Amino acid sequence: MRRNKVVSIAALVGATALALAACSAGAPAATPSGSSTTAAAPVATTVFKVAFNQPETHPEYIALKAMGERLKQRTNGAYSIDVFPNETLGAQADTIQSVQSGTIAMSVIGGSLLESLNPDFVVFDLPYVFTSQAQQRAVTNDPAVVSGLYSSLDSKGVHVLGAFYGGVRNVYNKTKPINTPADLAGMKIRVMQSDTNIEMMKLMGGTGTPMGQGDVYTAIQSGVLDGGENNELIYSTLKHDEIAPYYSYTRHLMVPDYLIINPEIFNGMPAADQKIFQEELVKAIDQENTEFGAQVDAAITAAKAAGAKFNEVDTAAFQKAVAPLTESKLTDDVTRKIYAQVQAAAK
CATH class of the missing domain: 3.40.190.170 (Bacterial extracellular solute-binding protein, family 7)
Known part of the structure; x- marks a missing residue:
């Protein structure tokens, strides 16, 4: 398994063009590094499109929508998320290709679909491998276990940001x-x-x-x-x-259900905003885990x-x-x- 660099000069150069395609119509790409949280003047919002194959009532949709609102607030309006439910942007397998090309920024996909890109993902897709929701939550979001695996597809235009609970x-x-x-x-x-x-x-x-x-x-x-x-x-x-x-x-x-992103788009965000994004994703995963059981x-x-x-x-x-x-x-x-x-x- 290859451990690709998450940040590169080439990624930063290419991120602007990709972000323009992956954002909602009319939304500009990310502002230069450091400006999203310190600029006094209002900033235009980069809205990341997220493909989702379930309805608006699903716990993952609810958690991601709330995450988008928090992200916009904490980045002073620089970034937000727009979730497209019910396969509006295509079936899951198709949205992986859309993320790779930068047509959309992110997608939520069933874990099995990444096996064709890296067979090592099969470990989390094996029958009876997990015994509880808590065990899956701990393992699939533990950097000590998954950092290499989740960055192994960066060179193919896919980076795994985190894993949601997909039920039994x-x-x-x-x-x-x-x-x-x-x-x-x-x-x-x-x-x-x-x-x-x-x-x-x-x-x-x-x-x-x-x-x-x-x-x-x-x-x-x-x-x-x-x-x-x-x-x-x-x-x-x-x-x-x-x-x-x-x-x-x-x-x-x-x-697990993975939230994937085009790595060049993520790398195009200022480091401070990347950190905010990751912090809010942790909250979204916790919210989804709680909501799912009910x-x-x-x-x-x-x-x-x-x-x-x-x-x-x-x-x-x-x-x-x-x-x-x-x-x-x-x-x-x-x-x-x-x-x-x-x-x-x-x-």
Whole structure:
């Protein structure tokens, strides 16, 4: 894994052009270093576009919106954030490319999507790797664990700023409760786009079918898919309970959601404003972690009212089924070290 420099002279030179493209229409790029917090005269606001694939009610949207307001206040109006929900700026895989090109500044993406850029990210995407929300929160935002990993994509136009809690993913379908891997035989289940997720679903007994989140409802309704796998909040919010009422607690994944940015845009900010940005992101991650649990409880109640049926599964059977996947992905010193750090955080 390469540890790229986060700041470079070339990045600072190129940041202005990228920021112009990545900001809202008419918003200028960042002001020269040092001026955003000390200038007496009013400054124009650079508004960073953030792509997001969930609705405005989602905890991550709420946290990022509040972060944008705080960022604007603390930088004296130099910087703010505009979050575009519901895949307005494209599906997650497409927004990665938009961040790389500087068309948009940032995007929130499911962790599995970064595996194609650096396979080392697979460690956080393995089934049953995390045992609790607190463990995931601690590990995926600990610089001692992730600094090298999160900067490893800088040369490809992607820098990971931090990780949000993405909930616990479970299987749901339109036919029957799932109790063992054998129950998934013949079922086409939507998964996030990565080879790891496809292989995971195969080992779990089903057929993993990558697809953008916005297309899943229609695909299940029409029979293209039999179901999906996601947390209770997404399941209820996107009304998948209407067409796939059987929700089974496989608890197979706890994949983080990453906030990514074009590194040249971030490096174009004055150092003082970068520090403010990072401080406010920590607050946003804390807010989202707190809000998520309350929303999941409400989502379960709403889904049951819509007719959804929740059931426990033979967890040991699923853990045994996917164990070979973990063994096959920990192939070098980097992934084995990160995996050991994750396990140590569970103790």
